Amino acid sequence: MADTLAGTAAVPEYPMARAAGCPFDPPPDLTARQDEDRLVKVRLWDGSAPWLVTRYEDQRALLLDPRVSADITRPGYPLQAAAGGGGENNASFILMDDPEHARLRRMVTAPFAIRRVEAMRPGVQKIVDDLIDEMLAESGPVDLVEAFALPVPSLVICQMLGVPYEDHDFFQENSRILIKRDAVMEDRMAAHGRLITYLDELMGEKMARPADDLLSGLVERVRSGELSRSESARMGVLLLIAGHETTANMIALGTLALLEHPEQLARLRDTDDPKRIAAAVEELLRYLTIVHNGRRRAALEDIEIGGQVIRAGEGMVMPNDLANRDPAAFAEPDRLDLGRDARRHIAFGFGVHQCLGQPLARMELQVVYGTLYRRIPTLKLAAPVESLPFKHDGSVYGVYELPVTW
Template sequence: MVRAPKCPFDPPPELHGLQEQAPLARVRLWDGSTPWLVTRHAEQRTLLGDPRLSSDVRRPGYPLPSPARPTGSGSIGFILMDDPEHARLRRMVTAPFAIKRVEALRPVVQEIVDDLIEEMLAGPNPVDLVEAFALPVPSLVICHLLGVPYADHGLFQGHSRNLISRSVAIEERTASFRALTDYLDGLLATKAETPGGDLLSQLVERVANGELTRADAAGIGVLLLVAGHETTANMIALGTLALLEHPDQLALLRESTDPALVASAVEELLRYLNITHTGRRRAALEDIEIAGVTIRAGEGVIMANDIGNRDPSIFPEPGELDLTRDARRHVAFGFGVHQCLGQQLARVELQVVYSTLYRRLPALRCAVPLDEVPFKHDGQVYGVYELPVSF
């Protein structure tokens, strides 16, 4: 569905229309299949918590976003698996993303943000905020956490872009996935020889203990590396653009020293923008009765979380950006057992960025008109390809 040209921050108008009509509706995908689209918040949370819906892309009826179907357990990672295997693999990497562990990283994130801002101040003006700041921040953080050399960022960022783009040919996406898998496998081999305190070294130990196959370890590494920088990078850039288009809200954030307001701003921007705009996808394992309809076993289900976060029954005046709103019930990170593993890390990164960037660069402004900013309409993660700014 296409977004309205003058409303790049809003879900497509068709989604609003469907939400007004009913919680669930049939839609048609690229392959002619007709899964259920869930547009209201309550039904999305109910279904995301229902074990009768499968996240396994290999299940009959799974609503694939494109013709590129992952194959083999090592290639899809635990994010596209069901319990108990999903839970078993996820538990192996949960500890580094726990709240206390992530909070301990806050000084590291702050140093990264401060250093990048210093580089911006010493460099050209205007500059592309994506290249100079939004992409390096989460890339440096996830490299620190995983034990990936940041010097290789050109390699993994390029292949990551291919993986999340719907316009890249299947062959190129497959080649990028194999290249990333080979890259992570090589890093695992290095960690086996010289282990450290990073997450990849912990995965190597799991492999040595027989808890994990080498292929699964590489697949988990790919998942964490790609998800760990692409999503937050797009939130940094898109969130900044949204704030620049809402100067009253930007001023509120820039002039406040209250950590609670910063935290609230992060939740509201996650709700308002919702960069994972292709929905949470599932396949029904059994018949499910909900909201007066029956989802049959073998049918696909898509939870359109972008419009779920604009449900007026949960968020009054949902089309308004209000940093003082209590937006904590948003579904930007999903819900249920597949809720985003890295959500606490993303929150810390965004809190540091949003509390620092606009204060350090008080004259920050977009260097081109809004209609000249290239938005990622063709990606599975929404954002901007470039954001020229002056300061």
């Protein structure tokens, strides 16, 4: 049974608040825990008290450890919200263990293979260039989130899945509810239900008129009996949300970070070397690490770390944003340095559950970061940083709006 320490003031609450004026850095209370100990208890929304794993090497080791479970139904698993929120009672494969996790994941792995993703690069380049053309046609400041950061990955994932882009307002609105930390359970369940219904109806259309897209590929799995229609709809929801939310936030927040570090922006703007652009993407992923709810796991057996034992049935929270700022893994980790070799970051997680879509995300960010600042070299903020609406209430961090001009 999960350990609970409700009402115990000595146990810090998680997630923690960022410091005012430090929008890119992990919360100072979180960083302080890393300085103090490798493991520390934290208190979640429901009073449960899982272990917070603070160090980079420990997180990597645990995410590879077969004694650690991603199965949301396991005793001690540290829930992010009440059961049912975000569809957790109908868990996607990312909340399962092997062999079921591997069986379902394999069904959607091929479209995200590096070779297949690289073949998409010219199309993504055209999307980026067209959206920049539309921005430049505007006479006044524009919101980079609405005009560029959201449309780029939304158009890409819609084309990949076979989802009509004209429905983007619908799925973006509902996905925002699902990743909002303080959304009530009823709202989460309603949003998830709307998306499931939408994808289920779309799967029905694909069964009648299959096309050359990922959802049509899932239809064949349904017909062969490898996958149920409800499983295919849940998989579609996962891919649709993950395919646009994280990349959109990286585009906007990465741009803001670069505007606030002009010497680093100049290094990126003044190069057309694909290797340097790719390195810049990895450093921005490390520096920002926008998934801020921590990787959640449960111990299947007793596990010892640095003399401390995580007991079977206890939960673990592994904040990758903290691990990617571990000075034992990255020198001067709080400094944004586009010349750094940051390839060992764990912004996409680690082990068998690491992000399926990371090749696509990397490619999109390489195209965006390699194009936007070169084509608009005078890009600048049109509002003070302190006035920007940051997503402190989201499990995926970013900004709701980013007014820019040139």
